[in-house]
Amino acid sequence: MTKYWFTCKVKYVRHDAEGAEVKATESFVLDAYNYTEAESRMTGICEQEGIRPFEIVQITKSNLVEVIRFEDTDQWFKVKIALTSLDEKAGKEKESYQHILLSAKDVRDAYDKVRQHMSKVGVGFVIPSVIFQKITEVFPLEEEGGSHALHGTPDLAAEPADV
Numbered sequence: 001m002t003k004y005w006f007t008c009k010v011k012y013v014r015h016d017a018e019g020a021e022v023k024a025t026e027s028f029v030l031d032a033y034n035y036t037e038a039e040s041r042m043t044g045i046c047e048q049e050g051i052r053p054f055e056i057v058q059i060t061k062s063n064l065v066e067v068i069r070f071e072d073t074d075q076w077f078k079v080k081i082a083l084t085s086l087d088e089k090a091g092k093e094k095e096s097y098q099h100i101l102l103s104a105k106d107v108r109d110a111y112d113k114v115r116q117h118m119s120k121v122g123v124g125f126v127i128p129s130v131i132f133q134k135i136t137e138v139f140p141l142e143e144e145g146g147s148h149a150l151h152g153t154p155d156l157a158a159e160p161a162d163v
Contacts, residue, residue, distance in 0.1 A: 003031045005064040005101070006038040007135075010046060012054040025057070026136040029067065029076075029101065035059055045139055067138055068102040070113065076103055076135040077110035084124035101133065 011025045028045070032038035038059050046054045064078075079100045087094045100117075104110035110130045118125050 001033050003033055003141075005029055005031050005062045005067065006035070007058075007060045007062050008038060008042040008056055009058040010042065010051065010054050011057050012046075012051050014051075027134060028137055028139060029062070029064075029135055030139040031067075031141055035061070041139070041141075062101075063099050064101050065098045066100045067140060068100065068113070068117065069138060070103045073103050073105045073109075075105065076101055076133045076138070077107065078131050078133050079110060079114045079127060080129040080131075081114065081118060082126045082128055084126070101135075101138070103138075107132070 006029070008028045008030065009025055010028065011023065013021050014024050016022050028042065030038060030041050030045070032041055039056060042056055042059070046052070046056075079102065081098045081100060082095045083098060085094050085096070086092075100114060102110060102113060104113055107130050111127060114127060114130075118127075
């Protein structure tokens with residue numbers, strides 16, 4: 001089975017600094033095999049985080065192929081990557097698109113991190129867009145087990161950007 005990334009919107013009532021009740025709708029991203037598992041995981045996460053009462057108002061399967069978390073920031077950016085390959089039969093270049101979600105300080109930082117990440121792939125690519133996403137938190141299953149792939153590679157964070 002293939003895992004997918006889902007965006008879940010949750011409505012709930014929270015208390016602000018003065019103690020007043022404020023209605024909030026927040027987006028969370030998590031991975032699951034299907035919508036049922038995504039809803040079940042989101043329910044468990046809300047209960048674990050102490051978000052009560054809550055209502056899951058939307059679950060959408062996203063087109064993300066990878067999520068990379070860097071510990072130095074909690075802002076999320078969706079990066080569209082155009083991969084270029086050569087169609088040997090037709091003798092023409094083909095473009096295919098992939099989307100990566102990653103945490104970064106700003107648009108430039110997101111661009112630089114993706115550029116460094118993709119330079120290791122060895123395929124021609126262009127980054128046509130970097131868009132800020134209003135995401136509260138990302139909950140990958142592998143993160144609970146300490147998967148290093150979701151935290152960014154240490155050498156990537158340490159290397160200066162070569163633009």
